[in-house]
Amino acid sequence: MSDETRMSRRRFVQSSALAVAFSLGTSAKTTVATTQEELPGSLEDNPELDSWIVIRDERVTVYTGKVELGQGIKTSLVQISADELDVDVDRIDLITAETERTPDEGYTAGSQSMEDSGTAITYAAAEVRQILLEAAADELDAEADQLSVDDGTVTDGNGNETTYWEIATEEALAGEASADVEPKPADEKEIVGEAMSRIDVPGKVLGEPSYVQDLRDTADVRGGVTIRDLPEEEIDARDEHEAQELLHGRVVRPSGYEAELESVDDEAVLEMEGVREVVRDGNFLGVVAETEWQAIQAREELVDAAEWSVEETLPGRENLWEHLREDEVDETIAEDEGNAEDALEDAAETLEAEYRRPYQMHASIGPSCAVAEIVADDQERELNVWTHSQGVYPLREALIELFEDEQMDDVRCTHLEGSGCYGHNGADDVAGDAALLSDAVDGQPVRVQWMREDEHRWEPYGSAMIMEVQGGLDDDGTIVGWDYDVWSYPHSTRPPGQPLLGGRQRENGIELRENDPIPLPTGGGTRNSIPLYEFENTRVTHHFLPEPDVRVSALRALGGYANVFALESFVDELAAAADADPVEFRLDHLEDERGREVIETAADAADWGDRELDDDQGMGIGFAQYKNLSAYCAVVAEVTVDDDSGEVTVDRAVAADDSGEIVNPDGVRQQIWGGIIQSASWTLYEDVDFDEEGPLDDDWSDYPIMTFPDVPEVEVELVDRPGEPYLGTGETSQGPTAAAIANAVSDAVDARVRQLPITAERVEDAME
Structure with a gap:
């Protein structure tokens, strides 16, 4: 894939859109008041203007490196953005963690989404608004502090007006955050502090594909779930390649933590209807099939066909407390x-x-799930993963390590919601499983979902x-x-x-x-x-x-x-x-x-x-x-x-x-x-x-x-x-x-x- 066809969001917004971004720090305790020497929240690590806010075509796109876990963070970040910018909440499009589009905010963990991302977006939006007001003041020949904003329309009180969409320019908002502009005082906020229905709930209630577990077709990956509400021009070139048939995979885990795979007779499995490949690499054993049910049936056959060694290395629950002490x-x-x-x-x-x-254990209601594909041409190989990991950037690093012995020129991770977890369950591991199985079938997209016993026995407790x-x-x-x-x-x-x-x-x-x-x-x-x-x-x-x-x-x-x-x-x-x-x-x-x-x-x-x-x-x-x-x-x-x-x-x-x-x-x-x-x-x-x-x-x-x-x-x-x-x-x-x-x-x-x-x-x- 050539550099010309791989246009990132950053390159796009630099060439054709107004982008505003600020990066916040990772301090344990974020303060509202700040100084020029330090940037609040995640702004400290992500100060580029095009990391956080894009204004274009009467829409405001807000980017966050945090993910929705059912905690309602998407709704709160929309409220913050709309209030500070003085635009209607319906104008806000919120894009959550994706390695090619959003700031790197590490994990969504430690109850820090509001402290980190919420604080960053608060200051980013406040500074954007001030920059736009100053630009509007020049256009309207008025003082910035005499202007008012209503849903992106700026007026001077004398019947003269302009809009964010008219005055927003790349030059006006390029650069890094200063955090010189204080957010609105509490008594001027109209949206923050008010109850708002969760924006992620309607789709779930109506049965729209909302979770990574819902994905059954690559059209879902590239359409309604991943890039919903994005301007067409902003869809990355790598989302536009011809979709391939989505295959399904399952993995057979060892019978115990230290068990070794001694043998597996996969001949009967390979003859099963729809089975594309049986993958054995050391103790990693998996199967890829055309449908999910075929993959499940093939896995059951593999379970019976696999012979594992028995290794007794754990203390057992009855000896846990003595073992902890000793x-x-x-x-x-x-x-x-x-x-x-x-x-x-x-x-x-x-x-x-x-x-x-x-x-x-986490015991998530929905087992861990991911979709992976490898897109290749004569020059490059790129791994795309759709995951409910709580940290797409850290997962990206782990996937790079997974393929360190073979060519993988780029790894892209896109977050999709999964069943509630609040911690480290199998979401990251299943992404690795999907990537390995996709690699075994020439990069075709493979959807892997853990079986219930995998989730209960192999997730980290x-x-x-x-x-x-x-x-x-x-x-x-x-x-x-x-x-x-x-x-x-x-x-x-x-x-x-x-x-x-x-x-x-x-x-x-x-x-x-x-x-x-x-x-x-x-x-x-x-x-x-x-x-x-x-x-x-x-x-x-x-x-x-x-x-x-x-x-x-x-x-x-x-x-x-x-x-x-x-x-x-x-x-x-x-x-x-x-x-x-x-x-x-x-x-x-x-x-x-x-x-x-x-x-x-x-x-x-x-x-x-x-x-x-x-x-x-x-x-x-x-x-x-x-x-x-x-x-x-x-x-x-x-x-x-x-x-x-x-x-x-x-x-x-x-x-x-x-x-x-x-x-x-x-x-x-x-x-x-x-x-x-x-x-x-x-x-x-x-x-x-x-x-x-x-x-x-x-x-x-x-x-x-x-x-x-x-x-x-x-x-x-x-x-x-x-x-x-x-x-x-x-x-x-x-x-x-x-x-x-x-x-x-x-x-x-x-x-x-x-x-x-x-x-x-x-x-x-x-x-x-």
């Missing part, structure tokens, strides 16, 4: 204030407890963890000493940090690399391990196990879920020892005013202390500021514990959230709702089973999750702070929900369950 660890001190050891020795009363969180806590009280019931130890495996093995699964399983596969802990302030195993409360003597120690036996990576909230569960459960235990009300006890130890407000708001909304409960019911609270630097959340849970069986039912959850300035109140509420429900499922049901060979769970009968009849009533109170920085919301309710449920169970039965999930058997054991 395995080789890297020990670091995450926090050391005062002298916790002396304070505990001198305390009037001391308590200690151990809390446990098992391996838990959330790490098992042990949290050990010692706390001391003085004679007044004040916490004077706190010593916290946490054991955990890695909380991110995302590509390209680690190779794709298919790349590892090939002959002469890519070796695993050394895992490092995620450093604070965000942290992995240490996330939310440092109390936000004012304890004079605090020590936090991280025991990091760099070589996991079971495959692990990022699961929503990383270590924050388990750490908040342990920390807030132990605070309740100390409150009980001090004979103090749990809410008042927290407030007595907390100076952070925003934290205090969400605790008080949640308690008031839940009628804490005034609500009449039956003997088998309990009420508990959990609180955290996610990562100690993002959104604040407090959750109050009401539970019923069956007297005979010990089974726990969550009846009601009341949450209060402070996410800084709220763009879309409905979107924030939905994220808190979803987080509460998912966390309740983890807390009551979810526990990966595995033996010495590997995971054993094939589906939801083996790995139950919360179902609709068990979903509690959920209420969410929002603390809006107009003009304050956006704080990430997506993971903030995970930990507080677990702690609130655990504390409510303890309140109901006067006994403490310290190991997740809180099953009926564990409740009964605690009561004995």
Whole structure:
């Protein structure tokens, strides 16, 4: 493919469109106020003007490197853009992560989409508007501060007007962001802060192809899903080559983590109707067929035909906790204030407890899926992948590594939505599978979807963890000493940090690399391990196990879920020892005013202390500021514990959230709702089973999750702070929900369950 036919979006907008872009920084905490020395949000890393906003043909196209995961980010970014630019929301076309079109914002993770992309687009749009107003002032012979804008039409108050579309020029807006222009003050915003229906929902409700799993035809790839609403001229030349027949692939994974493929008799499979190719490369085994059903049938035959060695290298679930304690660890001190050891020795009363969180999985409703094709001519080969990865640029790097021993001149990754994940599931690996199978059939497009057992057994899980806590009280019931130890495996093995699964399983596969802990302030195993409360003597120690036996990576909230569960459960235990009300006890130890407000708001909304409960019911609270630097959340849970069986039912959850300035109140509420429900499922049901060979769970009968009849009533109170920085919301309710449920169970039965999930058997054991 020649350079002349490969015209990128950047080259196009430089030659024929108005482009405005700003790149924001990746600092952990974004501030609204900025200086000329630093650019806010993702502008710091992507300062080029044509990375973020394009104005042309009475439309505004906004680009983001973040992806829609069901968290509603697309809607919020449209609201921000429309409000700052003074255009109608219907004029905004939002393009999400694609390696050839959008800024590189890494992963959509850590609840940072609003802090990073939202902040960048806020400043980008504000600066674009100011530049356009100055251009309009020259045209209308007026002062820029005397002009007004309504849906892109600029007027001077004397009947004279022009439009963005008339005055926008390449020269006016070329260059990089300065961030000299402050966004609108809160009292001038008309769209930000108002509820807006999610823009991604109608297509899903109407059955339009909305997910990567929906793709059954290459016309879908190039048409309604990928480039919907884009100007025809902006469709990249590589989208225009003649579509080939879409084939379907399936992969047969080893019988266990360390199993080796000893033999496979594929003769019968190759004779099956529609089968195009059987691919064997070391332990990578797959099949390509003309239809999906043919691929599924062929895979089943391959499963029976493959002979694997048996390798027993894992401790098994029954030995997990001893193994976590005994395995080789890297020990670091995450926090050391005062002298916790002396304070505990001198305390009037001391308590200690151990809390446990098992391996838990994403268990996405839709199995991981991707489409890949290799476009080649006499000179170049290009890999195109459509994926629901949460990081198209990092995935691109991993795919380049996958093909490092053969010619691959370019790799392009385009994000399409997938079923909810919130972390690192099989989305990246299946993209590698699709690429390898496409390569085996001369580059024809191949759609690969994992089978349910692949998803459950081979996705990376959330790490098992042990949290050990010692706390001391003085004679007044004040916490004077706190010593916290946490054991955990890695909380991110995302590509390209680690190779794709298919790349590892090939002959002469890519070796695993050394895992490092995620450093604070965000942290992995240490996330939310440092109390936000004012304890004079605090020590936090991280025991990091760099070589996991079971495959692990990022699961929503990383270590924050388990750490908040342990920390807030132990605070309740100390409150009980001090004979103090749990809410008042927290407030007595907390100076952070925003934290205090969400605790008080949640308690008031839940009628804490005034609500009449039956003997088998309990009420508990959990609180955290996610990562100690993002959104604040407090959750109050009401539970019923069956007297005979010990089974726990969550009846009601009341949450209060402070996410800084709220763009879309409905979107924030939905994220808190979803987080509460998912966390309740983890807390009551979810526990990966595995033996010495590997995971054993094939589906939801083996790995139950919360179902609709068990979903509690959920209420969410929002603390809006107009003009304050956006704080990430997506993971903030995970930990507080677990702690609130655990504390409510303890309140109901006067006994403490310290190991997740809180099953009926564990409740009964605690009561004995």
